[in-house]
Amino acid sequence: MVRWQPGSRGRLEVAALALYEERGFESTTVAEIAERAGLTERTFFRHFADKREVLFGGAGALQELLVRTAGDVPDSASPIDVVSAALEAAGGALQERREFAVQRQRIIAANTELRERELVKLASLASALAEALRQRGVTEPAATLTAEAAIVAFKVAFACWVDQSDKQDLPEVIRYALNELKTVI
Amino acid sequence: MVRWQPGSRGRLEVAALALYEERGFESTTVAEIAERAGLTERTFFRHFADKREVLFGGAGALQELLVRTAGDVPDSASPIDVVSAALEAAGGALQERREFAVQRQRIIAANTELRERELVKLASLASALAEALRQRGVTEPAATLTAEAAIVAFKVAFACWVDQSDKQDLPEVIRYALNELKTVI
Numbered sequence: 001m002v003r004w005q006p007g008s009r010g011r012l013e014v015a016a017l018a019l020y021e022e023r024g025f026e027s028t029t030v031a032e033i034a035e036r037a038g039l040t041e042r043t044f045f046r047h048f049a050d051k052r053e054v055l056f057g058g059a060g061a062l063q064e065l066l067v068r069t070a071g072d073v074p075d076s077a078s079p080i081d082v083v084s085a086a087l088e089a090a091g092g093a094l095q096e097r098r099e100f101a102v103q104r105q106r107i108i109a110a111n112t113e114l115r116e117r118e119l120v121k122l123a124s125l126a127s128a129l130a131e132a133l134r135q136r137g138v139t140e141p142a143a144t145l146t147a148e149a150a151i152v153a154f155k156v157a158f159a160c161w162v163d164q165s166d167k168q169d170l171p172e173v174i175r176y177a178l179n180e181l182k183t184v185i
Numbered sequence: 186m187v188r189w190q191p192g193s194r195g196r197l198e199v200a201a202l203a204l205y206e207e208r209g210f211e212s213t214t215v216a217e218i219a220e221r222a223g224l225t226e227r228t229f230f231r232h233f234a235d236k237r238e239v240l241f242g243g244a245g246a247l248q249e250l251l252v253r254t255a256g257d258v259p260d261s262a263s264p265i266d267v268v269s270a271a272l273e274a275a276g277g278a279l280q281e282r283r284e285f286a287v288q289r290q291r292i293i294a295a296n297t298e299l300r301e302r303e304l305v306k307l308a309s310l311a312s313a314l315a316e317a318l319r320q321r322g323v324t325e326p327a328a329t330l331t332a333e334a335a336i337v338a339f340k341v342a343f344a345c346w347v348d349q350s351d352k353q354d355l356p357e358v359i360r361y362a363l364n365e366l367k368t369v370i
Contacts, residue, residue: 079369119304141341141362146369148341152333156326177326184264184331185370 009047011037013100016054020107025051025114055104055114059121063128066090070132079138083129083150084178090154091170098167105162126151149185153177194232196222198285201239205292210236210299240289240299244306248313251275255317264323268314268335269363275339276355283352290347311336334370338362 015036019028030051034041048054069089073082094101108114130147138146157177161170200221204213215236219226233239254274258267279286293299315332323331342362346355 116301116305119308120301123304141345141365142369144341145337145362145366148337149334149366149370152330152337156329156333160326177330180326181330181334182370184327185334185367 008037008039008043012039012044012047013054016051017100017103017107020055021103025055025107025111052114052117055107056117056121059124062090062093063125065093066125067128067132070129071135075136079133079136079142079146080150080178082133082136083146084175086129086132087150087154087157087174087178088171091157091174094158095170098170102162105158122151122155125154149181150178153181156180193222193224193228197224197229197232198239201236202285202288202292205240206288210292210296237299237302240292241302241306244309247275247278248310250278251310252313252317255314256320260321264318264321264327264331265335265363267318267321268331269360271314271317272335272339272342272359272363273356276342276359279343280355283355287347290343307336307340310339334366335363338366341365 012033016028016033019032019036023032028051030041030044033051033054034044037044048057066086066089069086070082073085077085108118126144126148129150130144133143133147134140154174154177157170157174160177161168161173164173197218201213201218204217204221208217213236215226215229218236218239219229222229233242251271251274254271255267258270262270293303311329311333314335315329318328318332319325339359339362342355342359345362346353346358349358
């Protein structure tokens, strides 16, 4: 039986993000991350498939949270209310890891390949949200339009939240972005 | 002086797209494209940097058309009317090359790398459109929200237009998608 060292995933994340910022994502090796965390490469690979997964490993949980929340909203809710509830739940989860999220964003912004990966991740979230709406009986193209527009608001809200110094909560910034979207459209 | 053979670009496009469909994008070589078109590899590289550019070489002109149209709309127009005019102009240009656009879309849908490249292209179009709105005095986050939401409508409209058999014009489908977006948001 393998005994998992408590907290080793978190230590690897802290070490990896620090190194990605200091040396750049490309130039950092898994060996360096493990060494900085005081762990072995073997332990790294128990938690992450590769060094990119330190940055994108949370996408599955975020998607699952979006889809589950969208499924739990009462039947009477309109599509836009469904996606708002889902985004606010996701925003709440990210708010709890603000420091990680902000540092991660700086690392992604500095690297073309990672920026492209982030676009792919957001496109997957939009597809999953559109599917959750279809499961609720929303037809096309309304399901895709609502889900994709929601992800646009999420992306803009996230960028504002990362940049701001006054640390307004992400769910609040998401509500603001969705309202702005209603106004401009 | 190099004499450019009239129509060689078009012949290379036709040959490339046919081969990408027959053999897959990855498996096709520039030598095969040139041979199928009855031209030399040298001629291919006068028109395209690589075989991917046959599919993405039009992105610059499309972006230029979007930005120019957004700049030409009267000052009194609202941001959403500006982006609607820009998208309809882009739709008109794509409508004129419907066969190429539909075949290109099938090829992109069949290849992960190309799908990711298409996401990057759409993100660039959204950034350029947001910048065009800022040039018109639209503030943030309204500029980015309007531009990104417009590209969402464009993407959905494009997918409908490619799928449909009754060949409704793309500018018309774009107007429909923008109206649907207003309804769902």
